[in-house]
Amino acid sequence: MAHAQVQQHAAQGQQHAHVEGQQHPIGIYLKIWGLLFVLSAMSYAVDYFHFQGYLRWFLIIVFMLLKAGLIVAVFMHMMWERLALMYAILVPTLLLMVLLGIGALEADYTFFTRGVFFVRGLL
Amino acid sequence: MTQANPTSTAQTLPLAEGVQGIVADWSSDQRAFKNVPWGKAMMWIFLLSDTFIFSSFLISYMTVRMSTTEPWPNVSEVFALTLFGRKIPLILIAIMTFVLISSSGTMAMAVKFGYEKNRRMTFILLLITAALGATFVGMQAFEWTKLIVEEGVRPWANPLGAAQFGSTFFMITGFHGTHVSIGVIFLIIVAIKVIRGDLDHERPGFLTGRKGKYEIVEIMGLYWHFVDLVWVFIFAVFYLW
Numbered sequence: 001m002a003h004a005q006v007q008q009h010a011a012q013g014q015q016h017a018h019v020e021g022q023q024h025p026i027g028i029y030l031k032i033w034g035l036l037f038v039l040s041a042m043s044y045a046v047d048y049f050h051f052q053g054y055l056r057w058f059l060i061i062v063f064m065l066l067k068a069g070l071i072v073a074v075f076m077h078m079m080w081e082r083l084a085l086m087y088a089i090l091v092p093t094l095l096l097m098v099l100l101g102i103g104a105l106e107a108d109y110t111f112f113t114r115g116v117f118f119v120r121g122l123l
Numbered sequence: 124m125t126q127a128n129p130t131s132t133a134q135t136l137p138l139a140e141g142v143q144g145i146v147a148d149w150s151s152d153q154r155a156f157k158n159v160p161w162g163k164a165m166m167w168i169f170l171l172s173d174t175f176i177f178s179s180f181l182i183s184y185m186t187v188r189m190s191t192t193e194p195w196p197n198v199s200e201v202f203a204l205t206l207f208g209r210k211i212p213l214i215l216i217a218i219m220t221f222v223l224i225s226s227s228g229t230m231a232m233a234v235k236f237g238y239e240k241n242r243r244m245t246f247i248l249l250l251i252t253a254a255l256g257a258t259f260v261g262m263q264a265f266e267w268t269k270l271i272v273e274e275g276v277r278p279w280a281n282p283l284g285a286a287q288f289g290s291t292f293f294m295i296t297g298f299h300g301t302h303v304s305i306g307v308i309f310l311i312i313v314a315i316k317v318i319r320g321d322l323d324h325e326r327p328g329f330l331t332g333r334k335g336k337y338e339i340v341e342i343m344g345l346y347w348h349f350v351d352l353v354w355v356f357i358f359a360v361f362y363l364w
Contacts, residue, residue: 021238021337021338021341022234022238022341023235023238023239024235026232026235029228029231029232029235030228032228032231033224033225033227033228033231036224036227036228037221037224040217040220040221040224040358043358043359043363044213044217044220046363047199047212047213047362047363048212048213056363060359060360060363060364061359063359064355064356064358064359064360067355068352068355068356071227071348071351071352071355072348072352074231075227075230075231075344075348075351076344076345076348076349076352077341081159082138082144082148082156082157082158082159083140083141083142083144083145083148084144084145084148084149084155084156084157085156085159085164085167087145088155088156088167089167089168089170089171092171093171093174093178096174096175096178096182099178099179099182100182100185103182103183103185103186104185104186104189106186106190107185107186107187107188107189107190108189108190110186110190111189111190111191111192114190114192115192118192
């Protein structure tokens with residue numbers, strides 16, 4: 001049975017060898033294009049209809065991540081790549097979350113000290 | 124199709140999948156990215172480093188915006204346009220977004236037609252992509268002119284509110300616009316290579332001397348989609364915040 005599986009894999013490998021590079025039906029690109037249009041229109045609508053507060057943030061970030069995911073996965077063909085490349089490119093970006101956290105902490109502290117400084121100046 | 128090199132085992136032996144595949148690929152004592160041309164792997168690594176550059180800009184922007192005690196200008200109104208006698212908020216940026224997304228769509232199709240060796244369609248789609256990119260840069264030039272001449276915003280001063288708005292705006296959109304402009308130039312170069320048949324006849328490139336192959340259209344596409352990707356983040360955090 002293992003032998004049969006290996007043969008099947010080998011057959012698939014040969015099939016891949018015939019196709020050069022990344023080739024996918026044109027329909028998927030058109031669909032993703034349409035979806036990106038809809039998502040952009042929706043994020044514009046968030047501003048146009050003046051959503052505020054946490055709802056605004058939630059919607060903006062969800063649409064942003066969906067659009068980014070679609071572009072990377074389909075337009076840049078990441079979903080068809082081998083995991084070795086996928087992980088090499090996508091995992092390091094998680095480090096940026098640390099920088100984001102440090103930036104937010106630092107900003108809050110700076111804002112606080114500026115507040116203290118300016119209030120003291122008034123007294 | 125050319126005959127596969129008999130000493131190359133990449134295509135003949137099945138590659139492991141899943142986590143085992145990652146370990147096998149990286150520990151194989153050969154190239155780690157098995158079925159990817161090295162030019163494409165290098166473009167991905169360049170894009171990863173560019174991701175860090177743009178992220179540093181956007182995170183610094185977040186930090187200065189959160190820490191400023193002066194009011195931030197209302198971005199929705201700053202980038203409004205009067206169309207048909209009506210003032211529409213942020214419409215300029217919305218149009219720019221749609222233009223850039225469209226260019227990404229045509230680029231993705233150019234890559235597809237390139238691998239099909241459809242020279243004419245690849246050429247046309249690459250030129251449309253370049254034209255949309257140039258339109259985007261043109262609109263950005265209009266936006267900058269409006270901000271600098273009419274509103275008097277400078278990288279070091281901003282009559283509309285917090286001075287940090289000027290510095291981060293020109294830095295971030297300027298860096299992105301530079302990327303788009305470089306992309307337009309390279310799109311035109313690749314389009315000329317395609318229509319001349321350099322890729323079909325594997326003519327060596329004038330700079331690198333490498334054989335022409337249709338994978339360069341995909342590598343160009345990766346760069347172009349990345350420019351669109353960065354705009355997604357700029358649009359969300361700079362214009363919609």
